[in-house]
Amino acid sequence: MAEQTNEPSPVMRFIQDYRMKMLIPELLVVFAVWYFLPILNPSFSMISGNVYENFGVWMYVFQPLSFLPSGILVFVTAVTLHGIYPLDNYHEGKIPDLPRAAIVMIVISFFLMPVLVAFQMLGYYMTEMTEFIDRNPLWERVESVGDLLFYAGPMFFVGLQWWLILPVFFLSQGIDGIHKIAHGETSSEKITWIFYFLWPISMPFFFDPVEIMAMVALSIPAFAFYSYIRPYYTYVTSIHTMAFAILLVVTVILAPLLPLMNIISPGFIPWPHIPPRLFPWPFP
Numbered sequence: 192m193a194e195q196t197n198e199p200s201p202v203m204r205f206i207q208d209y210r211m212k213m214l215i216p217e218l219l220v221v222f223a224v225w226y227f228l229p230i231l232n233p234s235f236s237m238i239s240g241n242v243y244e245n246f247g248v249w250m251y252v253f254q255p256l257s258f259l260p261s262g263i264l265v266f267v268t269a270v271t272l273h274g275i276y277p278l279d280n281y282h283e284g285k286i287p288d289l290p291r292a293a294i295v296m297i298v299i300s301f302f303l304m305p306v307l308v309a310f311q312m313l314g315y316y317m318t319e320m321t322e323f324i325d326r327n328p329l330w331e332r333v334e335s336v337g338d339l340l341f342y343a344g345p346m347f348f349v350g351l352q353w354w355l356i357l358p359v360f361f362l363s364q365g366i367d368g369i370h371k372i373a374h375g376e377t378s379s380e381k382i383t384w385i386f387y388f389l390w391p392i393s394m395p396f397f398f399d400p401v402e403i404m405a406m407v408a409l410s411i412p413a414f415a416f417y418s419y420i421r422p423y424y425t426y427v428t429s430i431h432t433m434a435f436a437i438l439l440v441v442t443v444i445l446a447p448l449l450p451l452m453n454i455i456s457p458g459f460i461p462w463p464h465i466p467p468r469l470f471p472w473p474f475p
Contacts, residue, residue: 208280209273209293217269219409220343224350225262238262242349253306253348264303265349271296272308275315307348314340328382331371332364335386339363354460358397365390373427391438397460400446407435 199207206212228242242261243250250257254264274296280286281293300308317337321330343359346352364386371377372384394403414428442449452459 208277208290209296210276211270211273213273214269216342218266220345221262221266221269224265224345224352227346227352227355228350242351254304255302261349265307265345268300268303268308269345271303272300272311274300275312279315279319304349307344310348311341311344314338314342314344326376326378328379331368331377331383332386335364335367336360338367352461355397358393361386361390361393369427369431373424388434391434394438395442395445395449396451396455399449400442403438403442403449407439411435 225238239260240262241250241254241257241259243253243257246253254261256264274290274293277286277290277293278297281289297308314337318334318341320337321334324330339356339359339362343355343363346355346359365388368377368383368387372380372387377383394406398406411432414424414431418425418428445451448454450460
């Protein structure tokens with residue numbers, strides 16, 4: 192009797208081909224955009240306003256559908272831009288047929304937020320350049336900057352939180368670096384580890400205690416789950432968890448001084464750092 196293999200359903204095939212599992216970090220960024228933007232303008236809502244309305248005629252370059260809320264568009268774009276994954280697989284010869292649905296999704300992305308998506312696409316292909324140019328410590332850092340543009344682009348081009356570019360640079364170097372180490376894809380583990388540890392060292396300079404504790408609360412269980420589904424990650428995720436634990440202890444000790452960057456350069460980080468509640472009820 193021939194062994195039967197269980198083929199995934201059309202829905203699961205779509206989720207796999209378009210890497211919809213990656214929506215988890217992307218949606219965290221989208222909701223961070225919604226959270227941070229009212230710091231600059233407390234009366235603004237990402238759910239009901241156009242962030243580019245003060246850009247004059249340039250508003251239409253950044254967001255042609257100017258009458259729609261920027262927050263909703265960046266949410267939709269986070270989904271439609273996933274068309275890049277099967278299209279990339281086609282160009283690499285991993286799949287035989289040109290995925291027309293993927294092309295439609297990418298066109299929709301460009302139509303919704305052209306400047307944001309252009310930089311995200313640039314970031315994505317920066318992550319691919321290392322394979323075509325050379326795998327060395329310099330180009331691996333460039334590859335990580337590509338991750339910065341692709342995943343954190345909404346923070347800069349929609350949330351307008353340009354002060355975050357430095358901490359997100361260290362974040363992208365650290366997280367992409369630990370991924371490279373786990374997969375054995377780095378030309379120098381020592382240099383990659385150095386850039387990884389620059390990430391937790393940099394966090395107290397840019398974030399207050401509550402934000403760092405929120406990062407710890409989200410990341411430790413997330414990486415524990417990742418170790419469960421991919422056991423070969425256990426070595427690096429255990430180091431990652433230890434780095435977070437040490438960061439939390441340092442945060443508690445330095446709490447009254449954080450973020451340190453505002454001591455070094457007053458006003459570098461927008462303050463107050465917590466915008467008003469979107470839905471205050473039922474809490475006071």
